[in-house]
Amino acid sequence: MLEVNHLTIKTRQPILHDFSYQFMPGQFYQIAAENGLGKTSFLRAITNLIPIAAGRIRLEGKPYTQNKDKVFFFESNDWLNPNLNSLDYLKFIKNMWHSQVNLADELAFLGVQDYAKVPIKKYSLGMRQKLLVAMYFVSDAEYYLMDEITNGLDEVSRKQLYDRLAQEVSHKNKCIIMTSHYSSELRMINAHRLVLEQQMMREV
Amino acid sequence: MMSYFGFQFKKITKHNLTIIASCILIIISFGVLFLNANQIDSGESIKGQIQGNIVIQKNNIAQDKQALKKYSPTGEGYRQTKIALKQTKKQLQANQALIKHINKGQWGPVYKEKIKESNKMKTTGLSERNLDFVSGIKKRYQYLVKHPLPYESDAAVTGLQFWSDLNGTYWPILFTLVIIFILTYLYTDAYKNGLDITTVLPINVMRKQLSNSLVGLAISCLLYLLLSLLVFTGASLIFGTGNLQYPAIIHHLVNGRQTVAVAPLATLIPQILILQFLEFIFLVLFIQLLAKLLHNQLPTLLLAVLLVVGIGLATTVIEPLAQIAQWLPNTYLNAINVVSGVVAYNINNYHINFASGVGTLLIGSLVLFSLICLLERTRTHHFKEVEVL
Numbered sequence: 043m044l045e046v047n048h049l050t051i052k053t054r055q056p057i058l059h060d061f062s063y064q065f066m067p068g069q070f071y072q073i074a075a076e077n078g079l080g081k082t083s084f085l086r087a088i089t090n091l092i093p094i095a096a097g098r099i100r101l102e103g104k105p106y107t108q109n110k111d112k113v114f115f116f117e118s119n120d121w122l123n124p125n126l127n128s129l130d131y132l133k134f135i136k137n138m139w140h141s142q143v144n145l146a147d148e149l150a151f152l153g154v155q156d157y158a159k160v161p162i163k164k165y166s167l168g169m170r171q172k173l174l175v176a177m178y179f180v181s182d183a184e185y186y187l188m189d190e191i192t193n194g195l196d197e198v199s200r201k202q203l204y205d206r207l208a209q210e211v212s213h214k215n216k217c218i219i220m221t222s223h224y225s226s227e228l229r230m231i232n233a234h235r236l237v238l239e240q241q242m243m244r245e246v
Numbered sequence: 247m248m249s250y251f252g253f254q255f256k257k258i259t260k261h262n263l264t265i266i267a268s269c270i271l272i273i274i275s276f277g278v279l280f281l282n283a284n285q286i287d288s289g290e291s292i293k294g295q296i297q298g299n300i301v302i303q304k305n306n307i308a309q310d311k312q313a314l315k316k317y318s319p320t321g322e323g324y325r326q327t328k329i330a331l332k333q334t335k336k337q338l339q340a341n342q343a344l345i346k347h348i349n350k351g352q353w354g355p356v357y358k359e360k361i362k363e364s365n366k367m368k369t370t371g372l373s374e375r376n377l378d379f380v381s382g383i384k385k386r387y388q389y390l391v392k393h394p395l396p397y398e399s400d401a402a403v404t405g406l407q408f409w410s411d412l413n414g415t416y417w418p419i420l421f422t423l424v425i426i427f428i429l430t431y432l433y434t435d436a437y438k439n440g441l442d443i444t445t446v447l448p449i450n451v452m453r454k455q456l457s458n459s460l461v462g463l464a465i466s467c468l469l470y471l472l473l474s475l476l477v478f479t480g481a482s483l484i485f486g487t488g489n490l491q492y493p494a495i496i497h498h499l500v501n502g503r504q505t506v507a508v509a510p511l512a513t514l515i516p517q518i519l520i521l522q523f524l525e526f527i528f529l530v531l532f533i534q535l536l537a538k539l540l541h542n543q544l545p546t547l548l549l550a551v552l553l554v555v556g557i558g559l560a561t562t563v564i565e566p567l568a569q570i571a572q573w574l575p576n577t578y579l580n581a582i583n584v585v586s587g588v589v590a591y592n593i594n595n596y597h598i599n600f601a602s603g604v605g606t607l608l609i610g611s612l613v614l615f616s617l618i619c620l621l622e623r624t625r626t627h628h629f630k631e632v633e634v635l
Contacts, residue, residue, distance in 0.1 A: 091441045107626075111448035121443050123435060125260040130253065137249035138448055161260070 043067065044185060044217060049087070049097035057083045059241040061097070067184065068215040070207065074222055075238035081221035082117065084238070085187045089115045101185070111139055114183035118190075119170035124163035128154050128173045132180045141182040148180045151206065152199055167194040175203055179210075186210075188220040247453050254461040258432055267424040268469065274420060275412055275477050282401040282408070283485070291400035292356065293348050296341050303338040307331060354394050357387045378591075382495040382506045389493045389508045396489070404488030406511060408481040409474055410582055413518065418580035421473070422555055425466050425529055430547045432462060433537035440541045451622050459615075462530035470522065490515075497587035499596050514585050517600045521581035524607035528575045529554065531614035538621050554579075562593055572597035575610040 044065040051057040057080030065071055075081045086092045088099055090106050101109040114135075122131070132145055132154075149155035152172040162170065171194040178186050186207075192200050208231070210216040236245050258264050286294070310331040317324035340359070347355045364384040369377055386399065398404050402411030436444045444454060482488075493508035532554065536546045558576035561567045571577040571589075577598055583589045590598040 086441070089446050091443070091445055110446070113446075115446050117438075117443070121438050123257055125262070126256060130256055130260075134249055134253040 114181035115187040405482030406488035497591035
């Protein structure tokens with residue numbers, strides 16, 4: 043369980059005030075907000091990328107730093123090194139997260155294997171985003187923190203992604219927290235929808 | 247830890263910057279070899295000088311023979327010219343004999359002749375630096391008489407001489423710049439929008455720190471060894487390997503007085519490599535610290551170049567810096583000139599030597615490592631503090 047207690051986040055301006063919530067395994071959470079209201083900052087705060095102003099975050103009873111291998115968060119494809127290729131990233135993640143998944147299967151999902159050895163600098167936005175998706179599944183972490191992951195994906199890939207996420211939640215008991223824009227269509231049954239506005243986050 | 251090491255290593259080996267920078271360095275290095283080789287061909291070698299003298303002496307003999315025809319055989323002019331002609335012929339024979347010795351690879355007589363020339367040289371009125379220069383060359387000939395080796399000091403073209411020449415001239419700046427570029431790229435790649443994205447990796451802070459340092463060090467050492475091997479092999483294939491026992495001119499203090507001496511290159515190489523290795527450790531930690539402070543590639547690069555290369559060069563021209571140069575890690579960028587005492591001699595600071603280099607670089611690296619750990623600790627502490635609020 044990812045437990046957030048009285049969380050307050052301030053960057054240049056206040057982002058979130060006194061938010062408490064429990065993100066449970068085997069559940070899918072969508073955090074929706076307008077651009078610039080702090081969806082990404084919330085995920086960054088959970089993963090210690092930015093300091094929090096107040097509150098406490100516990101991952102299965104421990105601070106994030108002691109349970110990093112249970113969470114996978116790769117904010118955007120801007121984080122990818124353009125000189126490396128998909129295979130470099132996927133092998134690295136598999137080793138770092140001590141994942142048991144079959145790399146070939148994950149490369150085949152969304153078709154990353156077609157360009158697995160091509161440097162990332164030659165990828166289109168969609169190809170980079172598919173790699174990002176593959177990285178989550180290769181990590182096989184218990185918690186996926188996904189920031190607007192469907193950006194740049196075509197319709198077919200989006201459907202494949204949602205189907206796979208549904209399987210990950212129901213069969214592998216994963217906890218998936220996905221941020222998205224208000225207008226984004228969510229195709230998950232039994233998803234928890236949280237809305238972030240005016241520095242408050244609440245489930246709707 | 248190995249996965250992280252390998253991943254970081256790939257970032258450098260797969261980056262075009264590494265390949266381009268290394269290629270530029272190789273091109274410049276072989277450009278220097280080409281220029282050095284031209285220097286020999288243009289008559290600036292011992293053989294070239296003797297051959298030049300032979301040409302002049304032959305001309306003089308021809309002129310003297312013509313002059314003899316003009317003079318009366320009983321006149322004073324005839325007698326003087328006859329003596330001069332005899333002397334020139336003798337010198338010509340001596341020079342022709344030297345050329346034969348050189349062609350046969352018998353350098354002993356050549357060195358003895360050069361020592362005689364040095365002894366005859368008028369040194370009155372020469373500056374102290376010029377006197378040291380003459381003394382150094384004379385001592386080199388004296389060493390070579392005792393240890394007969396082919397002459398390699400005309401221009402650095404043999405494998406070993408060329409490698410040591412590059413290490414004493416171009417590489418301390420050029421190679422350092424290449425390493426700064428590569429390390430800056432490696433250590434600032436972890437920062438996106440000012441955030442350390444490696445924070446999300448399931449790896450202990452100390453292990454990550456250690457891996458980062460080891461990757462930087464491995465890349466610096468590998469690149470240095472590869473380039474050294476390449477220039478050595480390249481020069482050796484064309485001009486021969488050279489001899490490890492060949493003397494290098496060194497400057498050191500004897501009873502508190504600056505003295506010029508010679509030492510075989512073989513005795514200097516271990517110290518050169520140790521200093522170079524320590525300098526790499528220092529650079530790796532220094533650029534890591536800058537990256538951690540600035541979180542951005544360009545400011546890190548700019549500051550690293552200014553502080554490492556800029557201050558390194560400044561010590562040779564700014565008097566107050568020269569006086570404390572032994573405490574500046576930048577002074578030891580030119581390891582070969584530190585070990586041979588050339589840096590100490592040039593800036594007149596005899597505290598600069600191999601031992602001071604080891605001490606300064608070790609202390610400097612330790613200070614940098616402590617600062618990096620302190621920064622990490624401050625960051626972690628900052629996060630922990632908020633957590634319990």
